[in-house]
Amino acid sequence: MKDNQAICTSCSNENCFIKKHIHLSSMQRYIEKKHSFICKKSQQFIIEGAPIQGLYFVCKGKVKTVKTGINGREQIVRLTSNGDTVGFRGFGTSKRYLIGAYALEDTVLCNFSNEVMLEILQNVPEFTYDMMLFYAEELNKSENNVRKIAQMNVRERVIDTLLYIHRKFGQTNELINLDLSRKEIADFAGTTEEQVTRVISSLKREDLIKTVGKKIGLQQINKMKSEILEHKYI
Numbered sequence: 481m482k483d484n485q486a487i488c489t490s491c492s493n494e495n496c497f498i499k500k501h502i503h504l505s506s507m508q509r510y511i512e513k514k515h516s517f518i519c520k521k522s523q524q525f526i527i528e529g530a531p532i533q534g535l536y537f538v539c540k541g542k543v544k545t546v547k548t549g550i551n552g553r554e555q556i557v558r559l560t561s562n563g564d565t566v567g568f569r570g571f572g573t574s575k576r577y578l579i580g581a582y583a584l585e586d587t588v589l590c591n592f593s594n595e596v597m598l599e600i601l602q603n604v605p606e607f608t609y610d611m612m613l614f615y616a617e618e619l620n621k622s623e624n625n626v627r628k629i630a631q632m633n634v635r636e637r638v639i640d641t642l643l644y645i646h647r648k649f650g651q652t653n654e655l656i657n658l659d660l661s662r663k664e665i666a667d668f669a670g671t672t673e674e675q676v677t678r679v680i681s682s683l684k685r686e687d688l689i690k691t692v693g694k695k696i697g698l699q700q701i702n703k704m705k706s707e708i709l710e711h712k713y714i
Contacts, residue, residue, distance in 0.1 A: 541587025
């Protein structure tokens with residue numbers, strides 16, 4: 481990991497917790513304590529079970545967070561991009577990270593230590609309130625994901641995953657702006673690589689998606705949404 485100076489005042493990530501609150505005079509002294517660095521593609525910057533070293537904010541890039549499941553298999557629990565927060569699971573209640581995190585491309589990350597984050601939460605009520613709402617929303621998403629995994633069949637889970645990735649990262653030239661292997665899609669959808677390959681082949685035959693190498697593009701989004709409508713697609 482290479483040090484990098486990401487400047488909050490010139491950051492364009494309006495959804496970032498730090499950026500949202502830099503106009504507050506009480507935040508200025510904490511911003512000066514930030515550490516930023518570049519994490520290379522495929523490099524792990526959070527190890528599951530390691531002591532918590534504060535929160536990370538994605539300045540520029542893409543990240544996957546994972547959790548170890550049965551037989552040591554990693555399950556992708558979240559995909560993040562510019563402005564998103566990483567490492568919040570267990571923060572404040574656990575001394576160790578409950579997830580691991582990898583850069584999906586060369587990524588600029590900002591880190592605020594445990595001590596700095598706790599000071600912010602204790603002294604900047606506007607920040608603390610927004611963080612509380614964030615945790616409530618993440619809890620709601622987690623509960624919905626558990627329900628979907630239990631109720632959706634394999635095809636529906638793969639479609640739901642592709643729609644989520646498309647919604648999160650968008651498309652350029654009819655291809656989603658994220659390179660994920662079939663295994664990574666399987667790890668996110670809670671299925672196997674072989675099943676993902678079969679579903680993707682089926683979706684291609686039906687002209688719902690297109691592929692170029694491992695890149696995927698969604699061609700008939702409304703039809704894909706309609707397949708999982710009964711599960712209250714959001």
